[in-house]
Amino acid sequence: MKLISACTLDCPDACSVIIEKKDDGSVSITGNPEHPFTKGFICSKGRKAYERLSSPERITTPLMKVNGEFVPTDWETALDRIADKLKALKEEPASILHVRSHGYRGALAEASHFLFRSLGASATRGALCDDAGIEASIMDFGALHHNDPHDLLNAGFIVNWGKDLSRSSLHMGQIIKEARKLGRKVISISPGGDGNADYSDTVIRIRPGTDRFLAAAIIRKLLVRGYASSSALLKSANWDGFKELIAAQDEEDLLTACDCSADDMHMLANIYANIDMKPVASIIGWGIQRHVYGGENVRFINALAFLSGQVGRRGGGVYFNISSGRNLNTAWAKNAGTPARRLLLPAIGREILAATPTIKFLWADGSNFVNQTPDAASNVAAMDSIDFKVVVDAFMTDTAMRADIILPCALNHEREEILGSCLHNCVQYSAAVFPPAGQARHDFDIMTDLAARLGITPPAREYALRQALDVPHLSTTLEELRARGFAVAEHPCIAWEDYDFAHPDGKYRLPDALHTEPAPPQGYPLNLMSLVHRDYLHSQMPEKEQSSKPTVWVNPGIAMLGALDQARPIYLATPKGRIKVQVEVLKGLHPECVIIRRGGWMKFGNCANPLIEPRITDIGETAAYYSQHARLEN
Structure with a gap:
């Protein structure tokens, strides 16, 4: 079947x-x-x-902590106890904290937002993933939009700014392969440590987090040559100020800042100048916006594409992100209420510990935030400071193990769901193909039962699913979606083709500053890059895969490597602490980088986040993971 x-x-x-x-x-x-x-x-x-x-490690029955140990309980007992705790805090909703991440996505995944917004509880703000780039793009264009991904096949050149095409999107990587078969040229720009060589005609290595300087150098070269698009200049709201900003830059200083050769910069300038009359598509990886000036990185690449006339063009455009919710209607959850306050997620441990009034109740679903957010030691202390914690999860994660009650949730293909994409415009139907394991339940049903105990009336599941499809650019019914499995929302194939941008005046916004990259702290010369794993998504890694020390990769020529005593344990260290690692060398990696693959758990000593300080990006309040500096030591 x-x-x-x-x-x-x-x-x-x-x-x-x-x-x-x-x-x-x-x-x-x-x-x-x-x-x-x-x-x-x-x-x-x-x-x-x-x-x-079907993992044997899976939690399939509600668990309650008794005298420091988890014991099985039933749903009625668990939900009654949770409801009693919430009722006791009814007059103090700010003391209730809801933490929801993206352990899974979809319309019904908004259920916990509905419940805790109805209670007026505290929520989080900021992001661990892509909000710096999202907000930067909105500042520039006024809204999120990009060309249809298959329009990349119409490009003459594809410039990939930092996206790991071998790991981050299998289908984007396949489109790039098809484009190369058609004769399109692909140039990848990054610090290395990715699999882009097999997808690229040219690889340009730069210093991590400095893409904005290379983009600014190319823009400067285009302006000196007189290659800026006249249409772009007319549609820029702040052209004069930006022109002065670029004129004040020194080309050599910009190239030194990003560690790029003049020859490579000139090659890119020729490509963006459209000398060959071929459209240029720019892909922006999410990693480049996980630096302190990550938003600025994105804005200067956007500006380069815009000023060179590559925006609004078949085969051109800039690809960063679209909203995965733009093709779904979840107003039932979004409009349920207003949070009492919002705590900064990338610094959630410190935020909880400093909160007034104090946090007395925490509910976490779709989230392993103790493990996944920076400054993990503060996260542990924060969890210890909260009177009562509920975690909805299927595995004993670093967050779940610190709960008072764990509620087992159904997983992908065990629960009905409708979801969009932040890359393409299809809406997908996810069926409940398998019954939930053991006593695990759909998150929406957990919310419904708890809401009833609190006197809150949620929408029926069927209503939420049907409302999800009630958007102007989507023509399908729930029955059709269930039968076919997907529907395609209608959006323009070419973004901003008429150069009418989403700001009130219809004009584009150029960056108004170019900040220097912060110097590394003394004794910690390497940028720590906790990059995406090929086989596991974030911390959804089986325990059996974490029996050995985590591996880090460095350039084989760095002096620090020769100073290590290979017969003694080796540690990855930052000013926050250190973890034991095994070291491998990687040719082509920038010598100021050390790479570790994300996803390891703290309880196995495999997580880098205890070493990462809670820095925030310039735009979008995103965790600046990649601005952490480190060293290797015995």
Whole structure:
């Protein structure tokens, strides 16, 4: 038997899948060949989803902590106790904190937001992922929009600013491969440590976090040559000030700041100047905006594409992000109420410890925030300071193990869901192909039962699903979506083709400052880059995969490597602390980088986040993970 479902993981591809239950009891999960973006293939994470569902490590019954140990309990007892705690805090909603991340995505995933907004509880603000780039793009264009991803096949050149095409989006990588077969040229710019060489005609290595200086140098070269688009100049709200900003820069200083050769910069200037009359598409990876000036990095790349006339053009444009919720209506949750206050998520431990009134109750779902946010030691202390904690999860994560009650949730393909994408304009239907394991329940049903105990009336699940499809640019019914598995929302294939931007005056906004990169603290010369893992999404990593020390990678020529005693334990150290690691060398990696793959758990000593200080990006209040400096030591 074959059924259509979809992957609800926090991934831009949002794949539609075919699940086959075979007569021998085995299960296969493959890409839906009818889906215009999935096109019949998916990544290993999607193919192995059933292994996660059937994992022996999975929590399948409610657990309550008694005398420091978790013991099984029933749903009625667990929910009654939670409701009693919440009722006792009814007059003090600010003391209740709701932490919701993107452990899974979809319309019904908004259920906990509905409940805690109805209570007027405290919530979080800021982001761990992509808000610096999102807010930067909104500052520039007025809204999030980009060309259809398949329009990359119409490009003459594709300039990839920092996206790891081998790990971050399997389907974007495939489009790039197809583009190269058609003769399109791909230039990848990054500090290295990615798999982009196999997807690129040219690789340019720069210093981490300094993309804005290279973009500014190219812009300066275009302006000196007189290659700026006249249409762009007319549609810029602040052209004169930006022109003065660029004129004040020294080309050599800009290239020194980003550690790029003049030859490479000149090659890029020729490409963006459109000398060959070929459109240039710019892809912006999410990593470049995880620096202190990450928003500025994105803004200068946007400005380069705009001023060179590559925006609003077939085969051109800038690809960073679209809203994964723009093709879904979740007003039932968004309009349920206003949070009493918002605590900064990238510094959540410190925020909780400093909160007045104090946080007395915490609910976390779709989130392993103790592990995933910077300054993890403060996160642990913050959890210890809270009287009562509830975590909705399927595994004993670093966050779940510190709860008072763990509520087991259904996982992908066990719960019905509708989800969008932050990359393409398809809306996917994820079916409940399998019954939830043990006593695990759909998050929406958990919310419904708890809401009833609190005198709150939530919408019915069917209503929430139907309302999700009530958007102007989507023409489908729930029945059609369930049958077909996906629908395509109608948006222009070319973003900003008429040069009418989403600001009230219709004009584009150029950056108004170019900040120097902060110097590393003395004794910590390496940028610590906790990059995406190929096989696991963030901390959704099986415990069996964490038996050995985490691996870090460095350039083989760095002096620090020769100073280490290989016979003694080696540590990755920052001013926040250190963890034991094993070291490998990686040719092509910038010598000021040290790479560790994200996802390891603190309880196994595999997590880098205890070493990372809670710095915030210049725009969007995003965690500036990659501005952390480190060293290797015995």
